[in-house]
Amino acid sequence: MAKPVSIEVWNPNGKYRVVSTKPMPGTRWINLLIQNDCRLEICTEKKTILSIQDIIALIGDKCDGVIGQLTEDWGEELFSALSRAGGKAFSNMAVGYNNVDVDAANKYGVAVGNTPGVLTETTAELAASLSLAAARRIVEADEFMRAGLYDGWLPHLFVGNLLKGQTVGVIGAGRIGSAYARMMVEGFKMNLIYYDLYQATRLEKFVTGMLPLTYGAFLKASGETPVTWKRASTMDEVLQEADIISLHPILDKTTYHLVNKERLSKMKKEAILINCSRGPVIDETALVEHLKHNPMFRVGLDVFEDEPFMKPGLAEQKNAIVVPHIASASKWTREGMATLAALNVLGKIKGYPVWFDGNRVEPFLNENARPPAACPSIVNAKALGLPSSKL
Numbered sequence: 001m002a003k004p005v006s007i008e009v010w011n012p013n014g015k016y017r018v019v020s021t022k023p024m025p026g027t028r029w030i031n032l033l034i035q036n037d038c039r040l041e042i043c044t045e046k047k048t049i050l051s052i053q054d055i056i057a058l059i060g061d062k063c064d065g066v067i068g069q070l071t072e073d074w075g076e077e078l079f080s081a082l083s084r085a086g087g088k089a090f091s092n093m094a095v096g097y098n099n100v101d102v103d104a105a106n107k108y109g110v111a112v113g114n115t116p117g118v119l120t121e122t123t124a125e126l127a128a129s130l131s132l133a134a135a136r137r138i139v140e141a142d143e144f145m146r147a148g149l150y151d152g153w154l155p156h157l158f159v160g161n162l163l164k165g166q167t168v169g170v171i172g173a174g175r176i177g178s179a180y181a182r183m184m185v186e187g188f189k190m191n192l193i194y195y196d197l198y199q200a201t202r203l204e205k206f207v208t209g210m211l212p213l214t215y216g217a218f219l220k221a222s223g224e225t226p227v228t229w230k231r232a233s234t235m236d237e238v239l240q241e242a243d244i245i246s247l248h249p250i251l252d253k254t255t256y257h258l259v260n261k262e263r264l265s266k267m268k269k270e271a272i273l274i275n276c277s278r279g280p281v282i283d284e285t286a287l288v289e290h291l292k293h294n295p296m297f298r299v300g301l302d303v304f305e306d307e308p309f310m311k312p313g314l315a316e317q318k319n320a321i322v323v324p325h326i327a328s329a330s331k332w333t334r335e336g337m338a339t340l341a342a343l344n345v346l347g348k349i350k351g352y353p354v355w356f357d358g359n360r361v362e363p364f365l366n367e368n369a370r371p372p373a374a375c376p377s378i379v380n381a382k383a384l385g386l387p388s389s390k391l
C-alpha cells in the first residue's frame, strides 16, 4: 500500500482528475485546467525527486491525466498504474523525454506530451552564457576577487580566449543547437561547423545563403569578412576543428557517451566544451580526467551524468563551470512550459487533435487569447494513431 502524498486541490468538483507531480510556475496553466472542468491536484511534497511509489499514490484509483517532471522514471509501472486509473495522458514539463519509456506508454495507450519550442531561445542563451563565462574565465575571476586576492592589474591575469573569428562547433543542430549557432555567429562573428544526422537547411541559409538579408551577405556589404559555415560529415571533424563545441542532441542510445575519452583527446588543448543537453551525452569520468590533465581545456556544464550528483573530482576543477540544470529557467519559458504540458493533458482528455507542428507552438502561449483546441505536442501521436490538425 503506497503512502499518501501531500497535495493542494483546485476546483474539487471538476469532472476530470488531473495530477501535477510538482507546483509549476505561473497561474495560466491552473486556470486553463479548472476552466475546463478539471479537478487539479498538485503534489506539495517537500522532497525534490518523487519515487515511483509516491507517484502511484498520487495517481490513485481514478486519474485522467498527469503532468510530470524529467526527474521521474515514467515506465511500465507508472503507465500501467495510470491506465488502471483510467488515465489517457501524461505530459513531461520538458522537451526532452529520455525519462519516459514511450513503448510502455504505447502499450497502455497513453499519449505522451512534451514542451518544444518555448524553451529554445532560453536554453540557447544559457549555452551562450556558459560559452562566454568559460572563454573569459568569469567564474574563476569572480572567486578570486571575492577572496580578496586582487592586488592590481597584471598582463597575465585571467587571460582567456577571443571568440571573434574563431570556430564554433555545434553537435545536434536542431531547434536549440541552431538557435545557439545563430547567437554565436551573429553575436561574435564566429565561423560555424556543425554535425547532425540531418541537414540544418535554415541555419545554413541564415549564415551565408543567397538571400539579400542573410547575415553573411550583410557582413560582406558592410565591408567585413563574411562568416563561413560547414556541415561536417563526421562528429570528429567538429571536435578537431572547433574552438568552442556545444552539445545539443537528444539523449538516446546513439548519443550516450557521444563525447568519451577518445573523442576528448581529439579536441584542441584550449577548446571549450558546453553541455546543455543531457548529462550522459558526455562520459563525465573521462571528462574529469581530461580536465585534470589539460588545464587550458574548459567546460561549461548545465547537466550531469548522475544528476543531481557530479562525478568525483569535477567540483574541484577550476576549468569547469557547473550550474544546476537551469538552461530553460527564464520566467516566460517556465510558465510557457507549464502551459504546454497542461494543454497536452487537457487536449487528450477532451479528445482534441494534435497540433500540426511542435516547432510552432506560439498560438498556445498567447495569454490574451484562448489556446487552439489541440494538444500542442504529443510524441507518440503516430504510434497511437491520433489525428493531427492545423484547425
Ligand SMILES: NC(=O)c1ccc[n+]([C@@H]2O[C@H](COP(=O)([O-])OP(=O)(O)OC[C@H]3O[C@@H](n4cnc5c(N)ncnc54)[C@H](O)[C@@H]3O)[C@@H](O)[C@H]2O)c1
Pocket: 095, 096, 097, 116, 117, 119, 123, 171, 172, 173, 174, 175, 176, 177, 195, 196, 197, 198, 248, 249, 250, 251, 254, 255, 276, 277, 278, 302, 303, 325, 326, 327, 328
Ligand atoms: N539543459 C536543459 O535545461 C535543456 C533544455 C531544453 C532541452 N534540453 C535538451 O536538449 C535536447 C534538444 O532539444 P531540441 O528542442 O533542440 O530538440 P531537437 O529535436 O530540435 O534537436 C535535437 C537534434 O539532435 C539531433 N541528433 C539526434 N541524434 C543525433 C546524433 N546521434 N548525433 C548528432 N545529432 C543527433 C537531431 O537530428 C536533432 O536535430 C532535448 O532533447 C533535451 O534533452 C535541455
Ligand SMILES: O=C(O)[C@H](O)CO
Pocket: 070, 093, 094, 095, 096, 097, 119, 327, 328
Ligand atoms: O528537456 C528539457 O526541457 C530540460 O531539460 C528542462 O527544461
